Amino acid sequence: MLAIGRALMSRPSLLLLDEPSMGLAPLLVKTIFQVIREISESGTTILLVEQNANLALGIADRAYVLETGKIVHSGKASDIYNSEQIKAAYLGG
Incomplete structure (x- = not known):
């Protein structure tokens, strides 16, 4: 703070x-x-x-998912958060 x-x-x-x-x-x-x-x-x-x-993702407008230093997904934070593929791979969903 x-x-x-x-x-x-x-x-x-x-x-x-x-x-x-x-x-x-x-x-x-x-x-x-x-x-x-x-x-x-x-x-x-x-x-x-x-x-x-x-x-x-709850407060972001845009999001970028990095994997081994490379952007593998990007877009509106809400789209990233709601993506079943992203949830399964990164969010424990």
């Missing part, structure tokens, strides 16, 4: 976040993602790298 706050002090047009939920308790993860959503809704573009795909 402190790192995000410090980054926002310069009023960036783009905020890069790499695994913001890593190592956090579930309650804090929920709070972090609420803050990320609010930052996005306020007009700041966010590039989010996150292994918790379910949470990330």
Whole structure:
């Protein structure tokens, strides 16, 4: 939270976040993602790298699925989230 706050002090047009939920308790993860959503809704573009795909896809507009460093799927986050192929391969569905 402190790192995000410090980054926002310069009023960036783009905020890069790499695994913001890593190592956090579930309650804090929920709070972090609420803050990320609010930052996005306020007009700041966010590039989010996150292994918790379910949470990330819940707040993203677009999504890219990487496999061994290559983009293997891309599109609207809702389409990626609802894809049976993606669910079976990556989301445990």
